[in-house]
Amino acid sequence: xxxxxxxxxxxxxxxxxxxxxxxxxxxxxxILVFMLMTIGSGSVNLEMxxxxxxxxxxxxxxxxxxxxxxxxMDGVSLEQEAxxxxxxxxxxxxxxxxxxxxxxxxxxKMLTKAQESRKAADKTGVKFEGKVLVQADKAVPLKTxxxxxxxxxxxxxxxxxxxxxxx
Amino acid sequence: xxxxxxxxxxDFELNLTPIIDCFVTLICFLLLSTTYVNLVGLDAxxxxxxxxxxxKADNEPKFKLELVVKANAxxxxxxxxxxxxxxxxxxxxxxxxxxxGLHAALVKIKNERPKEFSLYFxxxxxxxxxLLVRFMDTTRNLDAKDGVFAFTDERNGHTVKVDTLFPDFxxxxxxxxxxx
Numbered sequence: 202x203x204x205x206x207x208x209x210x211x212x213x214x215x216x217x218x219x220x221x222x223x224x225x226x227x228x229x230x231x232i233l234v235f236m237l238m239t240i241g242s243g244s245v246n247l248e249m250x251x252x253x254x255x256x257x258x259x260x261x262x263x264x265x266x267x268x269x270x271x272x273x274m275d276g277v278s279l280e281q282e283a284x285x286x287x288x289x290x291x292x293x294x295x296x297x298x299x300x301x302x303x304x305x306x307x308x309x310k311m312l313t314k315a316q317e318s319r320k321a322a323d324k325t326g327v328k329f330e331g332k333v334l335v336q337a338d339k340a341v342p343l344k345t346x347x348x349x350x351x352x353x354x355x356x357x358x359x360x361x362x363x364x365x366x367x368x
Numbered sequence: 369x370x371x372x373x374x375x376x377x378x379d380f381e382l383n384l385t386p387i388i389d390c391f392v393t394l395i396c397f398l399l400l401s402t403t404y405v406n407l408v409g410l411d412a413x414x415x416x417x418x419x420x421x422x423x424k425a426d427n428e429p430k431f432k433l434e435l436v437v438k439a440n441a442x443x444x445x446x447x448x449x450x451x452x453x454x455x456x457x458x459x460x461x462x463x464x465x466x467x468x469g470l471h472a473a474l475v476k477i478k479n480e481r482p483k484e485f486s487l488y489f490x491x492x493x494x495x496x497x498x499l500l501v502r503f504m505d506t507t508r509n510l511d512a513k514d515g516v517f518a519f520t521d522e523r524n525g526h527t528v529k530v531d532t533l534f535p536d537f538x539x540x541x542x543x544x545x546x547x548x
Binding site for chain 2 (some may be wrong): 216222225236255258260262339340344347351364367
């Protein structure tokens with residue numbers, strides 16, 4: 202077998218020439234295998250939320266499954282559903298309760314999710330771990346982060362994982 | 369029909385064009401669909417009171433490490449850490465927290481108590497999320513130049529090497545709010 206492609210015959214000399222593509226195919230196969238392995242190695246396929254700048258970190262563990270909570274500068278969303286509007290990363294006081302610590306609407310949604318997860322856990326026998334994956338813009342104030350964590354903790358989610366970009 | 373037993377050399381052309389087309393298409397698709405940002409997770413905890421473990425902990429020398437961020441300094445308060453115990457104030461440098469000084473102070477404490485991993489974080493000033501992550505990074509990472517920390521596991525006698533400082537980052541502000 203010749204690993205080549207028959208080229209056009211030279212008009213004058215009528216000679217065949219072969220384009221050697223063995224090395225090209227080798228390269229393509231290596232790239233393909235590398236990319237397939239890269240895609241398959243992640244434990245959780247977490248897409249970076251749009252309009253968000255995550256902070257950098259030098260360390261961090263692989264992400265695990267959990268409720269996805271995204272805090273942008275203009276609002277909070279839970280599992281890709283917009284829940285609470287924000288202005289410059291701050292939640293309006295009338296959307297909170299318990300002296301501004303708890304975000305009311307978010308609490309209701311998370312409580313419902315927790316109840317659903319617990320029911321599903323009872324059926325399947327898998328323990329409800331109460332994990333939350335937090336994707337927050339790096340400019341969001343700490344006060345807002347604390348409000349979100351407090352709300353999540355009150356709803357039964359006590360295990361937080363902050364998504365960051367590894368340097 | 370006549371069959372010759374003699375081997376005859378036949379040239380044949382393997383048409384590789386379709387397979388190369390497939391490869392190129394696949395690679396283009398993978399290149400476009402791959403994200404090159406490596407997302408990882410940093411653990412954060414909120415304190416939850418556990419009565420069963422609290423009774424046991426009363427009999428042991430208590431270790432507690434608190435980090436308080438103030439307007440002009442970082443205050444590090446360690447108890448049960450031998451000579452490294454006590455309150456230490458690390459003043460800001462050029463108006464910003466001195467992360468190098470904080471790291472050095474944490475390494476000293478870790479040297480005394482390599483088995484401990486928890487740090488309680490409190491901030492008296494407003495900061496953005498990026499700075500919080502910077503604090504988490506500083507309190508978690510152990511550099512190669514910091515030396516090797518190890519302790520003996522009492523259950524099996526094995527030596528356990530430690531490659532992190534205080535990775536259990538507890539947001540202490542939420543303590544009163546989450547404890548039920």
